[in-house]
Amino acid sequence: MLKNFKILLENIQNELYDMGQKVVSSNEISLEAIVSNDKELFSKAKNVLNNIGTVSNKIDNSIVKGLALHQPEAKDLRKMISYLKITNELSRAASNTKNYIKNFSKFIDMEIDSKNILEFSIPLQKSSISAIKTSIDMIKISQRDTIEKYFDKVNVEENKTDDLYGMIEKNLLKVLSHKVELSKDYLYVLSSLRKLEKVAHRASSIANLLIFAEVGGELSS
């Protein structure tokens, strides 16, 4: 591999990792905001994601340049294609996170049973963060065994978010039958928590792409 391509690939990998860290950090801050009941932290969490679109475009353009100039093959090609798709997944995860922050920050002021919701929403968010954090850590791992271990962990966390979301949904629907007047608020909360589940789903896609990059095979959604 020529040195200039190696440097380009490393730069893309680092930029992608940094982009992923922004998504992780934003989610971590928003969790802190909920746990500490500090509304200020929600705007801090949102600010972390400022310019994420610009970062994504920069990485995509570097990838296009790399493909055009170096015509990578085999693992190098798989990495470039995976990275191109991962920027898209991260942009969508960032968008899900922003929506979650925007909607869930209003939850603090609502007159609904917060204890009942937080009992499961906090574990849901922790699992979602764990999934996205693990998938981002995979970017910098090159040992196949370790990548596969991380991949399994992402999938476990993603499944946990599915289950936890299901439990929240079930609980809230029960509550709703007694408090119909608050149905709008409850559905609003439910919709925002769904975004966390989506973040975990993006993490699973990222992990799949990184497995494709490392191991090969065919791209699958």
Next chain:
Amino acid sequence: MKKIKINVNNLNLWYGNNKALNDISLDIYKNKITALIGPSGCGKSTFLRTLNRMNDLINIVKIKGKVLVDEQNIYDKYVDEVSVRKRIGMVFQQPNPFPKSIYENIAYAPLKHKIVKKGKKCDELVEKSLVSAGLFDEVKDKLKDPGTSLSGGQQQRLCIARTIAVSPDVILMDEPTSALDPISTEKIESLMLELKKNYTIVIVTHNMQQASRVADYTAFFHLGNLIEYGLTSDIFVNPKKKKTEDYITGRFG
């Protein structure tokens, strides 16, 4: 900041009555690799040879225009072409070591030009040149062996070491890897990326992947005209001219 090493100004060249280069103007930047691409007969090798007056060796050639190297026109009457070729070295398509030892291949020109005298200084220069060409480790124990005993890729690196030995400012390369296998090609390409730190490199290549991999700037020639010149990333990702796009995507040529 990029610095202009060679400024080519309205350069025209004729072989007898046939015009081979038509009003070529471009700047070649210092410590950068510039690739010249284009179909056979487009004038890229002819253009390369104008940069160190190699075309002067052909009787029927007539040249009009300027080639300024560090702001000095190498075609000025008082400029000696041998001194031009010392400053602007050249590596050819086929490795062409002298029928001499590896050591003598490197030492020949520096001794001839009186850059060094025989002895320790000359030994040091030979070693330094071979190290720069990435060949020293492979030949350090057989410096007295003939240069022709080396593999094709090693011979080409020997020729590069020979060029470096006279401390040129610019290295011209005319399809330097077309006779080499992929491994030797990658070694030469890696070497070019190292050498550009100290030298300005201009390369003619038919291999567009090679141009895209190593060159900072690319010039596309067609029928003696410079069609497009710019950053390699622009030429290969967003070419401005349709002819350039057609050529690099293999639609003609």
